[in-house]
Amino acid sequence: MPEEIEESTVGEAAKDVGEKPGTDKASGPGRILVAVYAIFALAATSRAAVQISTKYHEAPLAYVLSAFAAVVYLLATVALASRGATWWRIALLACGIELIGVLTVGTFSLFDREAFPHATVWSVYGQGYLFIPLVLPVIGLYWLRRTKP
Secondary structure, X not given: OHHHHHHHHHHHHHHHOOOOOOOOOOXXXXXXXXXXXXXXXXXHHHHHHHHHHHHXXXXXXXXXXXXXXXXXXHHHHHHHHOOOHHHHHHHHHHHHHHHHHHXXXXXXXXXXXXXXXXXXXXXXXXXXXXXXXXXXXHHHHHXXXXXXX
C-alpha cells in the first residue's frame, strides 16, 4: 500500500511540473549532457571575456560570436538542468540555435577567412574544440526528443 501512495505521489508531482515520471532531462545520461554543456559554458564565457577585454579591435565579429555562443551554452545548461515543460522548450530552442550557429559560423569561417581572422568556439564547426560544438547540439536535441514532456 505505501508503494502505491509513493508512486502516485511521484506521478502527481511530475504532473505539477509538466513532466511524465521518469522523463527528467537531467537524469541518467542527461547529467553528462548538462555537465558537458556547463564546461562549454565556462570555456566559452572565459574565452569571450578574455578576447573582448584584451583584443576586441583585432576581430570584433569573431569575439562577439564567441560571447553569443557563451550565452547559448549558459542558457542550454540551465534549461537542461531544470524541470518543466517550459524549460524543455527553452532547452530545445537553445540547442536549435546552437546547431544553426555552429553550421552557419562553421561554413562562413571556411569560405570567408577575412571575416574570421581569429577563431570562435564555432569556427570550422568547432575544430578548436574537437568538433564537440557540432556534435553536442545533435545529442542535446536527441535527448530532448527522448525526454519530451
